[in-house]
Amino acid sequence: MAKRIIRKVAVIGSGIMGSGIACHFANIGLDVLLLDIVPRELNEKEKAKGLTLEHKVVRNRMVNDSLTAALKSKPSPIYHTAFAKRITTGNLEDDIAKVKDVDWIIEVVVERLDIKQQVFENLEKHRTPGTLITSNTSGIPIHFMSEGRSEDFQKHFCGTHFFNPARYLKLFEIIPGPKTDQSVLDFLNNYGEQYLGKTSVVAKDTPAFIGNRIGIFSIMSLFHAVKEMGLTVEEVDKLTGPVIGRPKSATFRTVDVVGLDTLVHVANGIAQNCPKDERKELFALPDFINTMMENKWLGSKTGQGFYKKTKNAEGKTEILSLDLDTLEYRPNKRAKFATLELTKTIDNVADRFKVLVGGKDSAGEFYRKSFAHLFAYVQNRIPEITDELYKIDDAMKAGFGWEHGPFQIWDAIGVEKGIELMKAEGLDVASWVTEMIASGSTTFYTVKEGATHFYDIPSKAQTKVPGQDAFIILDNIRKQTEVYKNSGVSVQDLGDGILNVEFRSKMNTIGGDVLAGLNKAIDLAEKDFAGLVVGNQGPNFSVGANIGMIFMMAVEQEYDELNMAIKYFQDTMMRMRYSAIPTVSAAHGMTLGGGCELSLHADKVVAAAETYIGLVEFGVGVIPGGGGSKEMALRASDTFRKGDVELNVLQEHFLTIGMAKVSTSAYEAYDTGILQKGKDIVVVNKDRQIATAKAHAKIMADAGYTQPVKRNDVLVLGKQALGMFLVGTDSMEASHYISEHDKKIADKLAYVMAGGDLSEPTQVSEQYLLDLEREAFLSLTTERKTLERIEHMLKRGKPLRN
Numbered sequence: 001m002a003k004r005i006i007r008k009v010a011v012i013g014s015g016i017m018g019s020g021i022a023c024h025f026a027n028i029g030l031d032v033l034l035l036d037i038v039p040r041e042l043n044e045k046e047k048a049k050g051l052t053l054e055h056k057v058v059r060n061r062m063v064n065d066s067l068t069a070a071l072k073s074k075p076s077p078i079y080h081t082a083f084a085k086r087i088t089t090g091n092l093e094d095d096i097a098k099v100k101d102v103d104w105i106i107e108v109v110v111e112r113l114d115i116k117q118q119v120f121e122n123l124e125k126h127r128t129p130g131t132l133i134t135s136n137t138s139g140i141p142i143h144f145m146s147e148g149r150s151e152d153f154q155k156h157f158c159g160t161h162f163f164n165p166a167r168y169l170k171l172f173e174i175i176p177g178p179k180t181d182q183s184v185l186d187f188l189n190n191y192g193e194q195y196l197g198k199t200s201v202v203a204k205d206t207p208a209f210i211g212n213r214i215g216i217f218s219i220m221s222l223f224h225a226v227k228e229m230g231l232t233v234e235e236v237d238k239l240t241g242p243v244i245g246r247p248k249s250a251t252f253r254t255v256d257v258v259g260l261d262t263l264v265h266v267a268n269g270i271a272q273n274c275p276k277d278e279r280k281e282l283f284a285l286p287d288f289i290n291t292m293m294e295n296k297w298l299g300s301k302t303g304q305g306f307y308k309k310t311k312n313a314e315g316k317t318e319i320l321s322l323d324l325d326t327l328e329y330r331p332n333k334r335a336k337f338a339t340l341e342l343t344k345t346i347d348n349v350a351d352r353f354k355v356l357v358g359g360k361d362s363a364g365e366f367y368r369k370s371f372a373h374l375f376a377y378v379q380n381r382i383p384e385i386t387d388e389l390y391k392i393d394d395a396m397k398a399g400f401g402w403e404h405g406p407f408q409i410w411d412a413i414g415v416e417k418g419i420e421l422m423k424a425e426g427l428d429v430a431s432w433v434t435e436m437i438a439s440g441s442t443t444f445y446t447v448k449e450g451a452t453h454f455y456d457i458p459s460k461a462q463t464k465v466p467g468q469d470a471f472i473i474l475d476n477i478r479k480q481t482e483v484y485k486n487s488g489v490s491v492q493d494l495g496d497g498i499l500n501v502e503f504r505s506k507m508n509t510i511g512g513d514v515l516a517g518l519n520k521a522i523d524l525a526e527k528d529f530a531g532l533v534v535g536n537q538g539p540n541f542s543v544g545a546n547i548g549m550i551f552m553m554a555v556e557q558e559y560d561e562l563n564m565a566i567k568y569f570q571d572t573m574m575r576m577r578y579s580a581i582p583t584v585s586a587a588h589g590m591t592l593g594g595g596c597e598l599s600l601h602a603d604k605v606v607a608a609a610e611t612y613i614g615l616v617e618f619g620v621g622v623i624p625g626g627g628g629s630k631e632m633a634l635r636a637s638d639t640f641r642k643g644d645v646e647l648n649v650l651q652e653h654f655l656t657i658g659m660a661k662v663s664t665s666a667y668e669a670y671d672t673g674i675l676q677k678g679k680d681i682v683v684v685n686k687d688r689q690i691a692t693a694k695a696h697a698k699i700m701a702d703a704g705y706t707q708p709v710k711r712n713d714v715l716v717l718g719k720q721a722l723g724m725f726l727v728g729t730d731s732m733e734a735s736h737y738i739s740e741h742d743k744k745i746a747d748k749l750a751y752v753m754a755g756g757d758l759s760e761p762t763q764v765s766e767q768y769l770l771d772l773e774r775e776a777f778l779s780l781t782t783e784r785k786t787l788e789r790i791e792h793m794l795k796r797g798k799p800l801r802n
Contacts, residue, residue, distance in 0.1 A: 010102040014063040018108035019070035020166040023077035026086040036063035063089040079665040104132040134160040142177045154179040171399030172198035197684030199398035207273040211399035238335035245349035245403025252306035256299035337363035353412040372421035378406040379430040390454040407444040450477040472690040489517030497530030509546040510594040531697030535586030544593025554781040573627040576601040580707040582700035586693040597626040605680040606693040607666035614662035621786030625777035630769035633753040637715040712765040716755025725750030741785040748776040
């Protein structure tokens with residue numbers, strides 16, 4: 001098979017989905033041609049300007065307006081605003097011939113078969129043979145769309161279903177047509193994983209494919225159960241959110257965000273096109289859904305759905321909830337269940353499921369009923385929608401944000417217990433499940449030699465899930481490869497001489513146990529290994545240092561102990577930089593405060609594209625105290641040597657801390673100086689991150705890594721810079737942009753980054769700056785306003801981080 005390289009992509013259709021897909025291809029570095037239809041009439045602005053329908057601005061209005069709206073949306077579809085320049089816009093009349101120069105054409109037009117067929121007929125006139133051509137349809141059968149097209153077209157045609165928003169949701173369903181070449185499917189499967197950062201799932205050409213078939217069933221099942229069990233909207237969202245590893249938006253808030261009309265469209269499609277579905281009655285819309293549709297209560301897009309944002313008599317924003325019995329909005333009611341209280345001390349979501357289905361209250365009844373119906377439904381979708389059960393779990397995790405797929409939940413509860421729940425609801429057990437148990441397999445999944453295996457129905461044996469060779473799954477290897485652990489970390493041998501330090505504290509906060517674990521890991525690596533990775537596979541790398549302890553020490557005025565704790569943090573960060581082995585940070589998700597400082601001191605950062613990294617200490621009334629303030633001064637100093645204007649560069653680094661800037665992607669972190677071009681790298685597929693970080697640690701070790709010499713040549717500007725900063729903070733306070741306390745924090749930071757009040761620019765050591773930083777940090781903890789800020793955060797239940 002000839003090697004296929006994707007250099008340029010054409011996206012046909014610039015709606016929310018099309019623009020989102022175009023942006024994500026631009027995110028990974030490709031040139032994108034985005035085309036849409038030509039308007040048939042002028043709008044008022046165009047008439048006022050005297051434009052005609054033949055003017056290029058008018059002819060490209062649809063595509064340009066759509067792309068502009070997408071780029072302004074929150075969260076952003078693009079990693080960096082500069083990446084939008086990779087997208088060229090045009091229209092389907094003037095520019096369609098340009099598709100001859102692309103390597104992949106993706107159709108994302110309206111969900112009507114006749115329109116899609118017309119588009120494909122037109123595209124084939126200009127498409128170069130061998131070019132990939134796919135449809136992003138969410139439900140139209142793939143085999144209908146390619147009818148009447150050439151053999152080459154059909155050979156290279158299939159469905160490629162992205163989930164919205166394309167940047168953030170990882171599911172990439174690939175749906176073969178009747179004549180799709182296997183090499184095309186293999187290529188797209190790998191391309192989705194390696195380049196687009198997706199979880200690729202090859203699905204069968206059935207209505208709604210895999211993700212939406214199971215996801216919409218799950219939601220529709222809840223719609224019917226909520227009335228049957230007398231639960232409120234808030235109660236269902238409480239039961240179906242983070243407590244079971246689902247997004248915070250849970251069920252009804254998710255529907256509001258996605259749009260009720262979108263859900264109804266897919267549900268109706270399944271109801272009409274799946275006559276043999278044993279639960280087809282569940283896809284019929286309940287009366288309250290029909291009423292909401294008639295009233296245009298579609299969610300966020302219409303201003304109200306299951307929730308409604310309004311202003312109360314005092315003018316404050318208030319969220320109202322829909323009463324499903326009266327269909328009137330009322331104030332939110334707090335949902336509370338005794339069963340959920342039992343799970344508060346269980347951090348591992350998988351360990352909660354047995355407790356939840358054993359609950360004696362209405363929550364326990366809800367879980368027993370909903371899981372029983374979910375298990376019964378997914379067991380019967382094999383082999384209808386897929387032959388392999390792991391694909392259903394992959395689709396639900398990647399497309400709907402579930403931490404565990406249906407079969408993984410069933411495993412966590414126990415296969416026999418799941419069957420018991422189903423029988424209690426009068427639901428039949430599929431013959432293949434009974435046969436699985438009879439064959440000696442008591443779980444759907446097993447882990448062997450660090451790899452996940454699944455029960456393969458045809459062979460009646462546990463089979464390795466394909467595609468894992470590029471991944472390191474810490475959950476799979478931890479028990480076998482752990483060389484050290486304490487209450488805060490687990491240290492594993494990744495092989496090839498590389499260790500990994502995995503934070504295991506709550507929200508991966510950095511406290512004394514984590515610092516002790518980091519130091520132990522460096523000791524072990526320097527003695528018997530070649531390199532060290534700091535990485536985990538939780539939702540976030542680290543939300544920062546645990547400031548609960550700092551707060552208590554400050555309240556008790558135990559400043560000697562606090563000084564020692566801060567110095568221990570600083571010393572550990574310096575060990576990361578000046579150890580005898582290469583250190584790599586695998587930053588991802590929230591990498592804040594102390595988590596950011598750790599990354600600043602690693603030899604290399606292998607960041608996931610979705611990394612939100614920054615020094616946020618100002619928010620709790622202090623400055624970065626774990627080397628972050630020192631490091632930004634050092635990085636500014638290194639830039640001075642390249643001839644930049646010194647004060648301007650230092651001011652930019654000062655503002656990065658002073659404004660608590662947090663990047664909205666890893667690529668933005670290059671702008672703030674947190675990541676460094678030429679040293680730190682970004683990976684799009686987070687699943688590959690630990691393996692990539694390990695590879696880079698090994699490369700550095702194999703190249704002959706030498707322990708760095710401590711820096712004594714950091715150029716600080718002294719009074720020259722300090723004066724500039726103090727004038728600025730005085731002005732900001734006088735203009736009421738910052739408070740008196742904010743000015744105190746900013747002035748302390750200014751003193752550190754200027755290197756104190758030295759009379760002239762001077763070269764100093766890192767330790768000199770660390771001492772200034774620690775002194776400033778400690779002095780701020782004596783401020784009443786700082787303690788009030790921290791206490792306020794604690795009372796609100798905010799993450800304890802700096």
